[in-house]
Every structure is written in structure tokens, then in C-alpha cells.
Amino acid sequence: MFIEPSRKKEILHPRTGWIEVICGSMFSGKTEELIRRLNRAKIARLKVEIFKPALDKRYHEVDIVSHNETSIRSTPVQTASEILLLTGNCDVVGLDEAQFFDNSIVDICTNLADNGKRVIIAGLDMDFQGRPFGCMPNLMAIAEYVTKVHAICVLCGDVASHSYRLSPSQQQVLLGETDHYEARCRRCFNLGEKAKLI
Structure with a gap:
């Protein structure tokens, strides 16, 4: 079988893949950072595929949209x-x-990285109770790079790493924005409703 000289190096030394995780609370800029990295990859003429859970329709049916309304096309998956x-x-x-x-x-992310793909993931590291959220701890553990971004506490202005739920719902998944959540520092998160009285 003839192999083009330009492809010999690729076959002998296949491209290395890796996993990057961008995590933090709501309103911390996770999606904005994800979009920034993906756009840079597109500028470098790399082939990029982008996905989001089909249940997330807060801003758009298809696009990934950050809180500051930056957007990028994606494929919703069930x-x-x-x-x-x-x-x-x-x-x-x-x-x-x-x-x-x-x-x-x-x-799936391990498989993609093992096959030479750069995998960039954004997600909440903690749920509204301050507990590790779903698959995120495991993704962070297998990632080569983890970036934790922070918001600003809406009550005191300190660094915020918690998503405080304003509604009484106790279900783990409750889609919403500022109508249901606000970013809080550890102290204001732990104080709960009392934090607003201080």
C-alpha cells in the first residue's frame, strides 16, 4: 500500500488528543470561555464540532449562547x-x-481524546446545594487541563463559586437564569436567605 510522504509522520506518530474542562458556578463565564477557545480553533482552520444537551433551550434551540449573548452554532443531542x-x-x-x-x-470524551481529538468541556462543577454535579468530577479527574472560573457574589462583591437557587424547588436540574439563580461567595451561600439581611 502506498502512503503519501506527508501522511507517514501522521501514521507513525498520530496526533495526541487531550481534554480541557472549564468549570465554575453560574454567571462565571464558562460558556464565554468555551466559545472563545472554539473560535480560536476555527481561526486556525481546525475542523470543529460542537454539542450541547437538547434539554438546554434557554437562549436558543441550537446555538450555544453565553450570558453576554456571544453565540456559536452547535448540535443539540439527546x-x-x-x-x-x-x-x-x-x-x-x-x-x-x-x-x-x-x-x-x-x-466518550476519553475515546475522543485517545483518537487524537482536542475535547473542550464546559459545565457546572457544583449543583445548587454546593455538591459535585453529575459527571463533572470525573471529567475533571481525567482532563489534562482544568480551568476554574469565578463569578462575583451579588450580595457582597467577593469571588463567587456557588450557584444559589432562589426558587424553593429541590430537583437537581432546574433550568433558569437570574430568575432562579444568583452567584454567591461561600459565606453568602452558607448564610442562605439570612445573607440578604446583613
Whole structure:
């Protein structure tokens, strides 16, 4: 079998893939950072595929949209397994709101990275109770790079790493924006409703 000289190096030393996780609370700029990295990959003429959970329709049915209204086209998927079928020969895979995927996303991201793809993931590291959120701890553990971004506490102005829920709902997944959540520092998060009286 004849192999073009330009491809010999690629076959002998296949490109190394890796996983990057961007995590933090709501309103911390996770999606904005994800979009920035994906746009830079596009400028570098890399083939990019972007996915989000189909249940996330807060801003747009298809696009990933940050709180400051920066957006990028994506493919909504019902399950993590669809991602493997849709990545093809791309170089970079972007995932937003990864905490909404089940734990199979961990093996899927590992598979993609093992096959030479750069995988960039954004998601909430903690839920509204301040507990690790879904698959995110496992994704952070297997990632080569983890970036934790922070918001500003709406009550005191300190660094915020918690998403405080304003509604009484106790279900873990409750889609919403400033109508349901606000960013809080550890102290104001722990004080709960009392924090507003101080």
C-alpha cells in the first residue's frame, strides 16, 4: 500500500488528543470561555464540532449562547452516545453544559481524546446545594487541563463559586437564569436567605 510522504509522520506518530474542562458556578463565564477557545480553533482552520444537551433551550434551540449573548452554532443531542457518531474526522470537539450528560460522557470524551481529538468541556462543577454535579468530577479527574472560573457574589462583591437557587424547588436540574439563580461567595451561600439581611 502506498502512503503519501506527508501522511507517514501522521501514521507513525498520530496526533495526541487531550481534554480541557472549564468549570465554575453560574454567571462565571464558562460558556464565554468555551466559545472563545472554539473560535480560536476555527481561526486556525481546525475542523470543529460542537454539542450541547437538547434539554438546554434557554437562549436558543441550537446555538450555544453565553450570558453576554456571544453565540456559536452547535448540535443539540439527546444522549452522550450520539456525540461519537457525529464527530467524524473533526479535530476539536466542544461540549457545553456537560453536567447534564450521564456518566457515559466520561468514556466518550476519553475515546475522543485517545483518537487524537482536542475535547473542550464546559459545565457546572457544583449543583445548587454546593455538591459535585453529575459527571463533572470525573471529567475533571481525567482532563489534562482544568480551568476554574469565578463569578462575583451579588450580595457582597467577593469571588463567587456557588450557584444559589432562589426558587424553593429541590430537583437537581432546574433550568433558569437570574430568575432562579444568583452567584454567591461561600459565606453568602452558607448564610442562605439570612445573607440578604446583613
